[in-house]
Amino acid sequence: DQQVKQNSPSLSVQEGRISILNCDYTNSMFDYFLWYKKYPAEGPTFLISISSIKDKNEDGRFTVFLNKSAKHLSLHIVPSQPGDSAVYFCAASPKGKYIFGTGTRLKVLA
Amino acid sequence: DGGITQSPKYLFRKEGQNVTLSCEQNLNHDAMYWYRQDPGQGLRLIYYSQIVNDFQKGDIAEGYSVSREKKESFPLTVTSAQKNPTAFYLCASSIQGHRYNEQFFGPGTRLTVL
Numbered sequence: 360d361q362q363v364k365q366n367s368p369s370l371s372v373q374e375g376r377i378s379i380l381n382c383d384y385t386n387s388m389f390d391y392f393l394w395y396k397k398y399p400a401e402g403p404t405f406l407i408s409i410s411s412i413k414d415k416n417e418d419g420r421f422t423v424f425l426n427k428s429a430k431h432l433s434l435h436i437v438p439s440q441p442g443d444s445a446v447y448f449c450a451a452s453p454k455g456k457y458i459f460g461t462g463t464r465l466k467v468l469a
Numbered sequence: 470d471g472g473i474t475q476s477p478k479y480l481f482r483k484e485g486q487n488v489t490l491s492c493e494q495n496l497n498h499d500a501m502y503w504y505r506q507d508p509g510q511g512l513r514l515i516y517y518s519q520i521v522n523d524f525q526k527g528d529i530a531e532g533y534s535v536s537r538e539k540k541e542s543f544p545l546t547v548t549s550a551q552k553n554p555t556a557f558y559l560c561a562s563s564i565q566g567h568r569y570n571e572q573f574f575g576p577g578t579r580l581t582v583l
Contacts, residue, residue: 369511391569402473402513402559402574410569446509456527457502457561457572461511 362386363451365460373468378436380463382449389451394434397446439467473575475560480580490545490578492560500563501543516534518543555582
């Protein structure tokens, strides 16, 4: 039973436009969420996080939005750059564990 | 430079052999984790440890074993009981096993069973 879901396995976006990556979760007790970026054959790197007391968190070109009632979060990348092409994982962190989604492969076209 | 190291980067083993993957961190993190990633899948938790000399099973612990004798080290043994061991293995650590901390990942080890 997938508790954290990323329903879009891939996404292609033109350079300079906005990339929106989505993530849904099932457990309303989850209260901390993270986004990671992963290149092939490397470990994921942390991008941005949000706790459930907020509905938005920004860091440069990256913004994460949290909609608790819908159990949905999204990552916005503006403007998208070719170097952003990678697999993006969302994760929820309950009680010291981390539950990851299956990832979305973003391709930014030059 | 602080970080997490995993060795080796690539590992080959014959079917029926046990193999141990190394993970070391000098970040002074309390919690450490092992995941495996298969093509088209997310990261699945194998084992985690929130403190020295203690560890818990994750979602797919069968066929694996770990030890946590030192804070810096969390080796993973893939035993012959693991039915499908070929995968990319990732080690991670966090400051504490507290939910408001991000994990830092190592570069991974790709294990191939011949």
